[in-house]
Amino acid sequence: MKHNSEHFFCRKQHNASNRLLLLPEDESDRRLDRLRHSMAALGIHAGLVSGNASKFYLTGRVFVGWILVTADAVTYYVRRPVELEGDRIVYVRKPEEIDFSCLGSGCLGLELETMSYSSVERLEVASGIKNPGNLSSALRSARSVKTETEIAQIARSGEIQEDVYRRIPGLYRAGMSDIELQIEIERLSRMSGCLGQFRISGDSMELFMGNVLAGDNADTPTPYDFAMGGAGADPSLPVGADGTVITGGMTVMVDVNGNYTGYMTDMTRVYKVGNIAPLAEKAHRCSIDILRMLEKQGIPGAKASDMHAAAEKIVNDYGLHNYFMGHRQHAAFIGHGVGIEINEAPVIAPRSRDVLEAGNVIALEPKFVIPGTGAVGVENTYVVTSDGLKCLTNAPEEIIELI
């Protein structure tokens, strides 16, 4: 690695700016225009952006407040922090101070899929508007096609994450448990600049810094809608490492937080100690075969459901259907959009209606759980281009010996 990421991250490099808008004006305009286009398609005349991820998308920073976007204007209503500077900022203490007069009889869009019912009710009263439009849908669509600036930030996260994954074998010591190894990976990730925060849209999924699965723990069903499971260390957070001591013949799947820039990559590699069952080696080759195939198939216009079906065909040809995307419990998707949050559009699943567009960034994770051995399979993050999928998480894909 050329960069000294530890030094870069852990020492102050900048003076915190008081500018609200941390994006260049043209980049901000580009994102606003994407949102306006999506709003227009849904018949939304004004959108009130409220979520942290969406505000970060439009401004380059998180603040507490709202952004009111219309076809020809944008206003930043800020509650906190104090002292932000820039154009079109209005400081308010409560949503009742937002000026909705621009709206007339038009449709107000709100983030209905993430805003609480109580917050929406309050805004309905404040704005005098009923039947809000689904701004969540417009934002998901706008954010699903990344700008060049966004792709550069995701690619930068990928470069750092590649380096972290290459250094994982050096963290292993004989006799370690999965949790002990995970803690060393967490430390290395953080020292390399990982911000820690793992943004997931919605409130039903929880994960701390990712998932390290050793041996048969990979076969423990999780409640959460992740591709893989694991019992976790406590029933209050039932996913991932459970204290299994890593021993010979076992795989260790590492799928950890790649948020190094506010934008994340999603990446999985598999490690092992000694020889593992031939069935597990075969399933891992199948995963790589699926990725090579989807990398070509994944051009603009490709249907997500067709991609999932093509992957399943390879799995069936290998005779591995019982182990694909889990064994005791199966996940219903093999890929998902990634960016500011880990679960963006498009979704690569059997019943998905999504169609790939140039500039989508997706993670593909065809994985298997082999009883008696553990989880295998590779996950990479890709940007969709006219030539197919371009990989942003380049590191060796074979199963790597921990010692």
Place this chain on the structure above:
Amino acid sequence: MKHNSEHFFCRKQHNASNRLLLLPEDESDRRLDRLRHSMAALGIHAGLVSGNASKFYLTGRVFVGWILVTADAVTYYVRRPVELEGDRIVYVRKPEEIDFSCLGSGCLGLELETMSYSSVERLEVASGIKNPGNLSSALRSARSVKTETEIAQIARSGEIQEDVYRRIPGLYRAGMSDIELQIEIERLSRMSGCLGQFRISGDSMELFMGNVLAGDNADTPTPYDFAMGGAGADPSLPVGADGTVITGGMTVMVDVNGNYTGYMTDMTRVYKVGNIAPLAEKAHRCSIDILRMLEKQGIPGAKASDMHAAAEKIVNDYGLHNYFMGHRQHAAFIGHGVGIEINEAPVIAPRSRDVLEAGNVIALEPKFVIPGTGAVGVENTYVVTSDGLKCLTNAPEEIIELI
């Protein structure tokens, strides 16, 4: 410390149980009865519990699904994980499969303050019921008074967190930045059993593993509703450590994740290198004076607003008003309930209507920001008893030399 927390946490100690109900039956009944009492006071005839924190409260585990609670029955509707066992479990794929016939013309309570608007709309259609009651309010009230079992879990988190804080000076090396020190504290916490997940109710606040503030970074306003600020390492997560190198004359305030059992303690201690300004020493003594006073005042029946006013009186007597709960930006509370989430009831704030009850668990954090030095003050977690506040985070309170 007597316990070997590292071994306890990092090695598998148990077989994951397939029982849905991980609480003893009488403990589960006790919590259901608390909720039913709160529901009755709000005129709610049936409550559909949907949040992960609330499901953990009622069962001892997180699952994806819903719990339907009526005056004389409870049903667990489970989507995931597969294979859970026990009484009154119904596996469903979607909320439309929930049987609301028990409700009649009664009021259905939903978690309106955390459920998304879209989810509530869908349930209104599924249940045929309009005007849902505010089950969030009933749950907040029920959960604000902890059972003996809950208090034991919080106390256990406190014991481990005390040990971690005592070992912080041993992690410091000259020339470290705040982020580098925080990463070592994170590792020590995790090796000692910290689960990592930092549960905050609502979606506007974000924090990763807590807040380490060195020097003047403590005076940088944050958007989030925490007691203290900090620029953070990136504008996508603008709170906490920013890479400031720790040098002489500076304080380092440590306020990190105490979730060791699914229940957390909240605890702050201050460290320093060399001598700091007398004003900062004075403000730290003021914080300890406030805690000693509130520990006596905090008996069942005490008004939260009176407690805040009594703290402010001491601050004014010290002449420290300009620095109390921040300097460039001021927080509006000095304490809050803590348990499964970091922001539970009651809230100790000027306009709070909360009144202390025996069994409340609260964190009190009278803090100051002294320009040129940094943040000072102590935070402890307490259980409310008839004798006043009993401290669950016992460790030396004076400002501790890092070397």
